[in-house]
Amino acid sequence: MLAADRGPFDALSVEGVLELLPSLSTFPPTTSKRSRSKRAERSRGTARILVWLLSFPGDGWQERWIVSGADSSLDWIDVVTAGYGCVEASRRSVTTDGLGCLLLARAVRPSYEFLQCYRTSGLYRHAKQEFGADLFSRLRQAGMARGTIPSHLSTAENSLVKVAFRTGRDLADLTSDDLIAYHDWNKEALGKAPMGLHAAWDLLRDIGVLDEKLSLRRTLARGQLPTTQLVDRYGIQRGPVRDVFVRYLDERRPSLDYSSVSGLASQLVGAFWADIEKHHPGISSLHLAPEIAEAWKQRVKVINRPGKAPVPREQWASVLTTVRAFYLDIAEWALEDPSWAAWAVPSPVRRSDTGGFTKVKKKARAKMHQRVRERLPRLPELVDTTEQHHAHQKRLLAAAETTPIGATFDLDGRDYRRIDRKDDQLRKRFHYRPTIVLAQDIATEEQLDLTRSEDEAFWAWAVIETLRHTGVRLEELLELTHLALVSYELPDTSEIVPLLQIVPSKSNEERLLLVSPELASVLATVISRLRGDNNGVVPFVARYDPHELVTGPHFHTCSSAASAGDATSSPPTWSISCSTTP
Known part of the structure; x- marks a missing residue:
């Protein structure tokens, strides 16, 4: 002890x-x-x-x-x-x-x-x-x-x-x-x-x-795993082959983001070598016999899960390409580093096996484009529905707030009764939520959390409006802060125009978008709501990236007197995703 x-x-x-x-x-x-x-x-x-x-x-x-x-x-x-x-x-x-x-x-x-x-x-x-x-x-x-x-x-x-x-x-x-x-x-x-x-x-x-800046939830958020754990989570046997995969991923890791490294480990270790060991226990060489390689290339086209029916693997060509690149990289590195020479063996994946990779990528891209073409005509309907839903939830919450506990009220022809916390059947939703307004639909006896419903309706409206006025990706949307709002003075007319700064993401390029009056209204509404909920200030945020498994930098809280047009004031920071606040 x-x-x-x-x-x-x-x-x-x-x-x-x-x-x-x-x-x-x-x-x-x-x-x-x-x-x-x-x-x-x-x-x-x-x-x-x-x-x-x-x-x-x-x-x-x-x-x-x-x-x-x-x-x-x-x-x-x-x-x-x-x-x-x-x-x-x-x-x-x-x-x-x-x-x-x-x-x-x-x-x-x-x-x-x-x-x-x-x-x-x-x-x-x-x-x-x-x-x-x-x-x-x-x-x-x-x-x-x-x-x-x-x-x-x-x-x-x-x-x-x-x-x-x-x-x-x-x-x-x-x-x-x-x-x-x-x-x-x-x-x-x-x-x-x-x-x-x-x-x-x-x-x-x-x-x-x-003396902690983050909440317990953010503190416990899972961080990036070391390479050895990325490999060992697939349960392959410890030995020289496992060490080769660890060393290979360590070589590739500096040039890749974490999600790419995790995906590479999934394909190389999970879809490839773990399957080889499952069907050929005790194997200890990367040099596979032709019959072993051919059998694996057939199995990789199907995903088998315990207790579920097999389903086709859509990205099977990507797995083959990754395995082929693994063998070719080792062969190339062996020319400069003799320590790789013992593992430089013929690839079980031939060039002809990956011939369908380009076709699969084009098919996936065409599928995405078709989905956009089908849904784009219904965008106005989505916008109107979202706005109407938020307006309804806002009126419902306002009506409930002015109604005493136990009393009934009417909205749009439906009767509701304001209920107390002790009358709710889902007590678990009250944890760590100090303010909450509850009501029961008298006709259906459904109990409604009006505070949460209005909050979700607002952020759904804010996200949809921001996406349609900017065209940014979801990851770029979640990284927007008030600091992204900048102003630019036109050299000819001295007119000041608002711009929205988009940080580098998938394209690794920074962009500046002109803020339209509609977008400016949405952003102003978001900032006003955050200030109203936090005593006139916009709270600092620290976004947790679920792909990179890292928590971003903190942004400091500023007073409500700060404004985007005041060059002497530091603009408050904000985040569209309410879940990013610590």
């Missing part, structure tokens, strides 16, 4: 641990006969557990706690309780009170598995006083300032209490790594993120305990 896993009082005797109990702020005082009796019961219960732990081998209380099995089960409480007193409920109460004192005094540090099973509101209430009462009070104030409802705030506090119990630290000493470790355990053991941890992370940032 590592020294870091032990508590500060791990080496104390039974008497030494009992002497710690009066120092607990929640330990009963000696002011009355009742409190003195309760004080004696808790000391007696703590002594029972310590004496029982002494019957197990170990160097210190923490090691005995683990060896005894107390950290993974609660059955031992009945074993310790047996033989004391005559009333079972009273005996167990004394033992559990002693256990609470033992944990609050940090003589042992329970695992998250134990805390998941041992649920007692009294222990958590006392822990909030022992592990930083002032900070927990500030935490509650920060939660109320955010508009967090009491039940969600209590869940966030309890998650922090668990981390404090496990780490042996007060609330002021918790770190981001401590919270991430709790998140990782919960994901591995229970398959989901712990309830309240995201809100707890934000509240700790609000009171200054955590």
